Amino acid sequence: MITTKTINKHISEIADLISDQELSQTLKTSLVSRQDAIDKIERCFNLLPECLGPTEKLAVFLNSWKATHLKMLAIYGLSCRLQRLAMNAGPESENYAQLMLASAHNAATSYEDLGLDYAGETHAQLFNDFADVLLGDYPWSLEKYCVPEAQEFRGWIYQNMVVSDIKTGLLTNVFSEIYNHAEFTIAFAAFSEYVDRQGLTSSEREKALKYLYVHVAEATEVDHLFLVLKALDAYCVVTKTSIDYVEARQLFEEYLSRIGKIMESLTAPMEQEKDGELT
Ligand SMILES: [Fe+2]
């Protein structure tokens, strides 16, 4: 067993830090009602070190998993939408500053991904390094290695953040940050064990794990969560509304269900490998 804490615990302990008690409780309720999806996700990461064989299975895992992260374009789109509202309202409007602030807070969730303080080393580059160390020249980045559920998920995120109403976009970003925090933590443990089994040199090991390490060691996603919450607060002030917690819960549950389906699909070949060992 790799993980000492479950996804549930990682998300719950961050949810406890959220001052909006109803939002905090909504997050926890969605975890309980989608425990089946969380079980699938944890099963995937638990099997991974032993059962994720090299080449094609690994290519499918990495390509599909990447499709669930790296939502920089969607973040940029959402910030543009908030800025456009501010520009349309004009600098004299009472809403101008709050909308610009909401946009800025949301955009700040992509600083690390863009490599702003890391000499331009982007997280996309770190992911490529991760895959390249594990797969060499294998063409893992071809779309054919992305499972349909992950392709759909990527489209769903973009639709939510760039096309649906802005509050749905911000809530999608909220859940993405808190979920990714939990997932990166268990993924780091799983891939640390995986690379140990591959007999890599220490520099290869470091290069492979850096993408995961930077998210875990610097609690990047937790910082992002609180930035999106500030953006959401500012947007609620402008629109004189509050969060629709029923909508929020449905969104969080759908997020977990979709990730659960992706992980179930990625786990199937690992289960076969495990069964093959037993027969
Ligand atoms: Fe990142």
Ligand SMILES: [Fe+2]
């Ligand atoms: Fe993030």
